[in-house]
Amino acid sequence: xxxxxxMVQALLRPEAxxxxxxxxxxVETHISFIFLTGQYVYKVKKPVNFGFLDFTTLEKRKxxxxxxxxxxxxxxxxxxxxxxxxxxxxxxxxxxxxxxTAEYAVKMRQLPRERSLQAMLARGEVGSExxxxxxEKIARFHQETESGxxxxxxxxxxxxxxxxxxxxxxxxxxVGGVLDADAFDDLVAYSRAFMEARQDLLRRREEDxxxxxxxxxxxxxxxxxxxxxxxxxxxxxxxxxxxSDVALDVAFLAMDLDHHGRxxxxxxxxxxxxxxxxDTGVWPLLDFYKCYRAYxxxxxxxxRLDEPQLPAAERQATEKMAxxxxxxxxxxxxxxxxxxxxxxxxxxxxxxxxxxAAELGRRWExxxxxxxxxxxxxxxxxxxxHRYEPFGQGIYSAQFDQKTYHQMFQEAAEALRQGQSVVxxxxxxxxxxxxxxxxxxxxxxxxxxxxxxxxxxxEIHRRLARRTSGQEETVSDGRWEIYHAxxxxxxxxxxxxxxxxxxxxxxxxxxxxxxxxLELLSISFLTQED
Numbered sequence: 001x002x003x004x005x006x007m008v009q010a011l012l013r014p015e016a017x018x019x020x021x022x023x024x025x026x027v028e029t030h031i032s033f034i035f036l037t038g039q040y041v042y043k044v045k046k047p048v049n050f051g052f053l054d055f056t057t058l059e060k061r062k063x064x065x066x067x068x069x070x071x072x073x074x075x076x077x078x079x080x081x082x083x084x085x086x087x088x089x090x091x092x093x094x095x096x097x098x099x100x101t102a103e104y105a106v107k108m109r110q111l112p113r114e115r116s117l118q119a120m121l122a123r124g125e126v127g128s129e130x131x132x133x134x135x136e137k138i139a140r141f142h143q144e145t146e147s148g149x150x151x152x153x154x155x156x157x158x159x160x161x162x163x164x165x166x167x168x169x170x171x172x173x174x175v176g177g178v179l180d181a182d183a184f185d186d187l188v189a190y191s192r193a194f195m196e197a198r199q200d201l202l203r204r205r206e207e208d209x210x211x212x213x214x215x216x217x218x219x220x221x222x223x224x225x226x227x228x229x230x231x232x233x234x235x236x237x238x239x240x241x242x243x244s245d246v247a248l249d250v251a252f253l254a255m256d257l258d259h260h261g262r263x264x265x266x267x268x269x270x271x272x273x274x275x276x277x278x279d280t281g282v283w284p285l286l287d288f289y290k291c292y293r294a295y296x297x298x299x300x301x302x303x304r305l306d307e308p309q310l311p312a313a314e315r316q317a318t319e320k321m322a323x324x325x326x327x328x329x330x331x332x333x334x335x336x337x338x339x340x341x342x343x344x345x346x347x348x349x350x351x352x353x354x355x356x357a358a359e360l361g362r363r364w365e366x367x368x369x370x371x372x373x374x375x376x377x378x379x380x381x382x383x384x385x386h387r388y389e390p391f392g393q394g395i396y397s398a399q400f401d402q403k404t405y406h407q408m409f410q411e412a413a414e415a416l417r418q419g420q421s422v423v424x425x426x427x428x429x430x431x432x433x434x435x436x437x438x439x440x441x442x443x444x445x446x447x448x449x450x451x452x453x454x455x456x457x458x459e460i461h462r463r464l465a466r467r468t469s470g471q472e473e474t475v476s477d478g479r480w481e482i483y484h485a486x487x488x489x490x491x492x493x494x495x496x497x498x499x500x501x502x503x504x505x506x507x508x509x510x511x512x513x514x515x516x517x518l519e520l521l522s523i524s525f526l527t528q529e530d
Contacts, residue, residue, distance in 0.1 A: 155243030193522030298325030
C-alpha cells in the first residue's frame with residue numbers, strides 16, 4: 001500500500017506528466033484515483049476486490065483499462081484517448097516516463113464540469129430540446145450496440161432477479177435507519193411481484209433482442225453537453241451490470257431526472273427515446289426499472305455510511321441523499337397500488353384479519369373501518385367492552401349485522417367519493433355482504449379486492465384462548481365455543497375475478513403475514529385483466 005500511496009503523491013506533481021500542467025487535482029472514488037490536469041484526465045484503478053469487481057492484480061487492471069477505453073469509445077470516441085503506462089525509475093513515477101511499468105491509467109480528454117448535465121440541471125439550464133437530443137443519441141447507441149444469445153442469457157430476467165435480491169440482502173442492515181421498514185417491505189413485495197406477474201413481458205423482451213451490451217450507469221453526471229453530446233464512464237468491470245434490457249439502461253437517466261425534480265424532462269426523455277427507437281415496450285416496464293435504479297443509487301450511497309472516518313457533515317448529507325433515493329424508489333413502487341380502491345379483509349374469527357387490515361390501512365394511508373368497532377358504537381358500548389352472545393344472536397343477529405355493515409358501507413362510500421382508498425375489516429362470511437361492498441366500490445368507480453385470511457384450526461384455538469383468558473386486549477368477541485358455527489356458515493368467495501381474491505395464510509408471524517399479503521396484492525395489481 002505504501003508503494004501505491006507513493007505513486008499517488010508522485011502523480012500529484014505536474015512534472016509527472018508529458019504535458020507539464022500548471023496543477024493537478026485528485027478526485028478519489030471507492031475504485032479509482034482520478035488525476036485532472038486541466039487538459040487531460042488520468043484514471044488509475046485501485047487494487048481492490050468488492051466481489052462484483054476485481055482489480056487486485058496489475059494484469060487485471062490493465063485488462064479493465066483496455067475495456068474501459070474500448071467500451072466508452074462507443075459513445076465518446078474522441079474523449080477516450082487510450083491506455084498509458086505509469087512507470088517507475090529510480091524511485092520516481094511518471095506517465096509514459098522511463099523505467100519499469102508500475103501501473104496503467106486510462107487517458108481521457110478533460111470535459112468542463114460546468115457542462116455536465118448534472119451541473120446544468122442544478123443551474124436550471126436544461127430544456128426539452130437538449131433532452132431530446134440526448135434521448136436520440138441513447139436510442140442510436142442501443143440500436144447499434146451488441147446483442148446475441150450470450151448477452152441475452154447474461155442480462156435477462158434471471159440476472160435481474162439475482163440483482164434485485166442481492167440489493168435487498170445488501171441493504172437490510174439499513175432498515176430502520178436511512179431505509180424505512182414499511183418502505184422496505186413494500187419495495188420487496190412490489191419487485192418480486194413485478195417479476196412474477198410480468199415475466200411473460202420480460203421474456204418477450206429477451207426474444208425480441210432488447211437485451212444488449214448497454215452503458216450500465218447512465219445518469220446525468222456521466223453526460224456532457226460539450227462539443228455535441230458526450231456520454232462517459234460506462235461499467236467496464238462487470239458484464240452483469242452492463243448487459244441489460246435497453247429499457248433498464250435509459251430508465252436510469254429518467255429516474256435521475258425525476259430525482260432532480262424534473263419529472264417533465266423525464267417524460268420528454270422517454271417520449272423522445274420511444275419515438276427514436278420505436279420501442280413502445282419500454283412503457284409498461286418503466287416504473288419497475290426506475291424503482292430498481294433508484295434503489296441501486298440508494299444502496300451505493302448507503303455503503304458510504306459504513307466508512308467509520310466519514311466526517312459528520314458529510315455523513316449527514318449522505319444520509320439525506322440515501323433517504324431521498326429510497327423514498328423515490330418507494331414512490332415508483334406505490335404507483336402500482338390502485339387509487340381509490342376497496343379492500344375487504346375477510347375471514348373467520350381468530351384469523352388475524354383485524355391486524356392485517358390495520359397494517360394495510362396504516363401503510364397505504366387508507367380509511368380503515370372495523371365491523372367490531374362499528375357494531376359496538378351502534379350498540380352504545382365501549383369498543384373493548386365484551387358481549388359474549390350466542391352465535392347469531394343479540395348484537396350479532398342478522399338484523400344487527402345489516403345495520404353494522406350498512407354503517408360501514410356508508411362511510412366507505414364517502415371516503416371513496418373523495419378519492420381515498422378504504423380497507424374494511426369484517427368477517428364477510430356471506431356472499432351477499434361481499435357483493436354489497438363491491439357494489440359500493442363500483443358506484444365510486446373503484447375496484448374491489450377480497451383478502452381472505454385463513455389459519456389452521458389449532459392455531460385459531462390457541463389465539464382465541466389467549467383472548468378469552470385476558471392475555472390479549474381486543475375489541476373482538478370471538479371465542480372458540482362459537483367458532484365452528486361461524487365456520488359452517490362461511491360462504492366461498494366468488495364475487496371478484498380470481499386474481500382479486502387474495503388468500504393469505506396467517507399462521508406465521510405478523511410480519512410474515514403482512515409481507516406475504518403485500519406480495520400477493522402486488523401480483524394482483526400487476527396482473528392484466530383478460
